[in-house]
Amino acid sequence: MDERLIVIVGYDSAELLDIACVATSLGMANQIGTPTRPYRVSVAGPGGNPITCGSGLTLQSQQSLERLTGPLDTLIVSGGLGHERAAADQRLVGHIRRLAGESRRVASVCTGASILAATGLLDGRRATTHWRFASQLAAQHPQITVDSDPIYIRDGNIYTAAGITSALDLTLALIEEDHGAQLARQVARDLVTYLQRPGNQAQMSLFTASPPPRDDVVRQLVEHITSHLDHDLNATALAARAGVTTRHLTRLFVEHLEQPPARFVRKARTEAAAHLLASTELPLAGVATRCGFGSTETLRQAFTSRYGISPSRYRAIQTRLSAK
Template sequence: MRDRLMAVVGYDSAELLDIACVTTTLAMANRLGNPTRPYRVLLAAPGGGPIVCGSGLTLHSQQTLERLVGPLDTLIVSGGVSFEQAADDPRMVAHVRRLAGESRRVASVCTGAAVLAAAGLLDSRRATTHWRFASRLAARHPAVTVDSRPIYIRDGNVSTAAGITSALDLTLAFIEEDHGAELARQVARDLVIYLQRPGNQAQMSLFTAAPPPRDDLVRQLVDHIAGHPDGDLSTSALAARAGVTRRHLSRLFVQHLGLTAGQYVRRARVEAAAHLLVSTRLPMAGIGARCGFGSAESLRQAFTGHYGIPPSR
């Protein structure tokens, strides 16, 4: 049987991790699984020249994008700090569109979604990208339903992964589809990934939060909330701790965080629960108790309201 030809598209200032997360994961699947149809990975670039990544390191491409022809198993477009220039390059976009028509699967990593969108490959589809750039993608391409919450989305034969290392999760999903769940798990273990995350898991805002508030009092309370999610975090208790009135406390939280104290506490507890769900084997009731929820059911309701999926997912 012939190899599975996986073409990764890079360009100047592409993100090295966007590329390496894909290529390393596929190479490890070949080593661990010895599949009957191994992956053959090609890094293609416009003009076939070297790719100076955003980190300053240089990768040598293996194929000229303009001369690459199908059939391809999978076409994967990487992101990078110059993604808008890539998406505005008519030749780059035209060749991606051409190759997509010769590929079984098409995918993007991070801001590479902008190139797929410019090629019209995301029209009338759900897609994701790095949370920082989701609103920009949605504004430029109204025909695309942009959802910044999942770590990756698969809509038909087109997949989009969110920020950078979510490429690991999407590539593992491809390996599971191609060669079964056991090989995907073996690769995840060798990559020292503690969990093979489902695509509909949210880009946890616990890890993508805004900088700490500038106000010293609010920052101290935020630190206290993060360290004591199972404590008494009522507005009255927090106001007493800060030595201010409940009304003044709420005003400070809205001013510096855009949420009331009660809303912030609820969000912090849900995010703490999400972290425990993906990093421990604690039962739901135990997670709920550690995060200040009275029961597993109250955790389920809060989690579903915040992330749009139940914690069991």
């Protein structure tokens, strides 16, 4: 039987979840769907030696990275605490570059993007990684367009996924690409995970992120913004509420939130709109009003810019998925 050979690359202090999310999802696709071209998943490490993961658990390699040859269907590079050492290991990077040339598609999970970056495969491409390491990747590889927002990105035949459990989202997308949406949804249900989370959905929500550190002014304004989205939240109004100048307000937001007040407000309103679209039957005009958008067109523009799809399309997807 013709198989799809999937190789996951591990190394010392790789993240076990990066590897397990991919392997388990693909294995489940085989069990549930009995595809005509089933997946054969193999973990490859330097020398074929056991991989001591960042958690301290040991994972046995099935393949020696140095002896492995193509053709491969998919090469996936895991992330983990050891990603910097792995990216600096010219032999490991060289073998990944070699195998990438013998693979139909190539992917990384989390900080595995830094290893792909070291191969040069991401040059001139758009890529993502774990939000905590995005600025570091961008500084070290200015030839890459690093976007820290999406859960995963496809650029040509190269895929990069964000932090850890985004490996599930990436793998479900690969399953759908290979075998159709029905099998991907069946796997998602058996994994008890979100069905078809859009790849361009933000990694981290403003409403689940930790409060701004240290500065009381910023913390209080964030609480005010997220609980009064339909109020006047322009910089002048916020500065007056905090008793500071608009210039000082902007400096505080950039220092503590890495974005000016207007951008933070726009994100907060857009994420609130996404929640209302998915969880209520409010008409678009009602969602726009409740979230502080002046019109449905303003909501549409902000939503499309943030999520890559229109509000009505997003609602239709969420309604269809909730009916499954």
